[in-house]
């Protein structure tokens with residue numbers, strides 16, 4: 001009996017000691033890490049964070065940033081997402097190596113759209129090589145020939161407008177940009193013979209990228225079925241075009257040709273399937289972003305007479321120097337127009353949140369001087385739409401003021417490289433930025449020189465529900481062809 005009693009006492013003591021030890025260890029561990037963890041958005045357990053996020057990331061940021069500062073975490077179901085807001089804390093976000101902060105996991109949802117064997121479906125070493133192909137296809141020498149085609153497309157498109165009339169500028173610019181992108185990126189065959197087929201297939205691809213696709217890219221829903229069918233059909237079309245070019249020996253100056261001619265470091269040429277995937281990726285990266293930006297630029301210019309006069313003045317000056325000649329180098333001289341586009345893009349970056357997956361703990365010092373550890377396993381996020389309007393970086397941040405970028409002010413530079421992040425920056429900064437500016441400048445140069453324009457609908461609202469955030473409403477504009485060009 002004594003023996004049994006002893007056994008119970010000993011077992012009891014052992015359990016008690018284990019519990020005390022576990023408590024001490026867990027207390028030590030928790031206090032050790034939580035001491036430095038970023039503040040959490042306070043929300044109901046499990047779905048509270050998600051509910052806040054579903055109101056829209058910018059609404060959430062506007063509520064939480066004043067309370068929690070520029071580094072904080074929100075729990076979205078089981079995933080912690082840590083926001084780093086502003087140039088003071090976003091260095092690591094933009095500069096970290098792929099092994100520390102990667103894109104692959106968070107941008108996986110693009111794989112069924114872009115297709116197999118490209119971009120987020122391949123290891124970083126291969127992706128780096130594919131991004132080298134992008135860089136080569138967007139070199140200045142190539143841009144020069146793309147610009148000639150951009151100008152031709154704009155001339156052809158606006159030649160179809162009458163002497164005067166009313167148009168929805170948003171619709172018009174979307175169409176012109178897809179035509180231009182087809183010409184410069186997808187190539188002559190698509191632009192001249194297959195434009196209708198290819199743009200309707202792209203439409204199905206586009207409509208297959210929904211907010212739900214970010215979490216469940218393979219969910220068996222009709223939009224995903226149409227996306228997959230369209231992707232397959234596009235692969236067939238491009239395979240034929242690529243084979244046709246190879247057999248005929250025809251060489252064109254478009255991105256398609258550049259991708260066909262690209263070679264990996266080991267000498268392997270790109271496959272037809274890779275070329276197709278890279279072209280789709282380029283179109284997805286550049287089409288909506290550019291058409292949205294050209295529409296915002298128009299909406300701001302036509303509602304801010306001061307800046308409209310400045311860009312018209314600049315056109316006169318440029319024409320004095322170059323006459324009607326318009327090419328890459330002439331467009332490059334248009335600094336006023338550049339600043340007007342850049343300011344529209346500061347206020348309305350189409351990619352409102354950028355994401356990375358964290359593979360290694362790192363420390364950031366928040367604006368208030370506190371150090372926080374961002375643990376491995378968190379998703380790390382930053383927001384161009386929110387950061388671009390920080391009042392300690394941009395004076396009167398909600399005001400359209402292109403002169404803020406002019407020499408002497410340069411508000412985009414004073415707080416360092418990552419103050420203005422509409423094109424991202426650092427390791428993964430946008431490779432298409434010069435292409436985008438040239439395209440938007442070519443379009444607006446043509447419009448400014450040839451038409452008097454008047455905005456007749458209210459200033460448009462933002463379409464926060466779109467994957468690439470754009471202009472919600474129609475942008476109705478009355479135009480009248482100028483009797484004489486501006487000079």
Ligand code: HEM
Pocket residue numbers: 131134282283285286287289290293349350351354355421422423424425427428429430431432433435436
């Ligand atoms: C106004 C137009 C555009 C905007 C606002 C824009 C914005 C961006 C942003 C914010 C990123 C960084 C994404 C991240 O860090 O996660 C990015 C990356 C990229 N963009 Fe653009 N983009 C535009 C036009 C274009 C065009 C026209 C092209 C190509 C023709 C293009 C090709 C790319 C590529 C290839 C990357 C990936 C770079 C990398 O990860 O190394 N973009 N863009």
